[in-house]
Amino acid sequence: MVGSLAAGFALAVTPVSAETITTDPNGLIVGEVKIPVEGGEIPAYRAMPGQTFDDGVGMSGHASVPAVRPFPTILVVHEIFGVHEHIKDICRRLAKLGYFAVAPLLYSREGDVSRLSDVASILKVVAKVPDQQVASDLDATVAWARSTGKADTTKLGITGFCWGGRQVWLYAAHNPALRAGVAWYGPLQLPPSDLRPKNPIDLVNQINAPVLGLYGGADEGIPVAQIEQIRAALKAAGKRSEIVIYPDTPHGFNADYRPSYRPQAAKDGWKRMQAWFKENGVA
Secondary structure (H helix, E strand, O other): OOOOOOOOOOHHHOOOOOOOOOOOOOOEEEEEEEEEEOOEEEEEEEEEEOOOEOOOEOOOOOEOOOOEOOEEEEEEEOOOOOOOHHHHHHHHHHHHOOOEEEEEOOOOOOOOHHHOOOHHHHHHHHOOOOHHHHHHHHHHHHHHHHHOOOEEEEEEEEEEEOHHHHHHHHHHHHOOOOOEEEEEOOOOOOOOOOOOOOOHHHHHHHOOOOEEEEEEOOOOOOOHHHHHHHHHHHHHOOOOOEEEEEOOOOOOOOOOOOOOOOHHHHHHHHHHHHHHHHHOOOO
C-alpha cells in the first residue's frame, strides 16, 4: 500500500494557478493519520478545530466543568489526483467551519498517482479501484473517526469531487447512517465493469440520504441529458435530493488550482453545500 500522502500538488496538475486558495491551519489540528482497513492501513488527511467547549452550564443552571464536544463529521472524497494539496485545503476549509473533516487515500492499494505526470496514466490506476473497496474504506474511516472521540459520526456527511463526486452517490446508497451528501461534478454514467458494476442512476431507489449534486452545464464528460435523467429519477423515486446546473460552466469548476476554476460557481456551490449539511443534520 501507499504509505503516506504526497506533499504539495500532484505532478500532473503543476504548475498550479495563481488563483489557488490556501487555507491557513491556525486554530486547527491538521495532519496525516492512518486508517485501519482490510489488509493494513491507508493514509488520510484530517483537519478539525483546535477545540470547542460547551457553555459550561449544567442542567441545574450552575457552572460546570466545560467539556469538549465532538465535531460533526464530513468524509472528503478526492478527485483522480488523490489526496494532494487541494483536497487537504478542502478539509481545512471545512474544519474552519467547525467540522471534523477527513480525506482517506482511496487508491492506496493500486498506486501513487501523485507522481504520475499525465492523466492517462492516472486513469489506468483509477480503473483498478473497486467500488466495493471504496465503500469499505469509507466505512473504516467513519469507524476510525468515531474512535478518536473527537468526531460525532451521528452527524455524518460526505462530499467529493469528480471521481469522488461519483462515490458520494454510491456511498449515499451504501450507508444508512449517512445524513447528507454533496457531489461536485461526479460522473453519473460510466461503462459498467466487474469493479464498477453500478452507476448512480442505477441506485436512485436505494439512496439513504439526500444528495446535492453540483454540475456544470458545459461539462464535456457529463452531458446535461444525463444530469436531467438522474434529476427526473430522483423525483420519481420521491428522494429529497437536489441538482444544480451552472450554465456555461466546465468540469472541475471548484478546482481553484486549475484553469477550469470558475469562482462564481465555486463560491455559490460552497454556500449551498454548507446550507445543505445544516438543513440535513450535519452541523
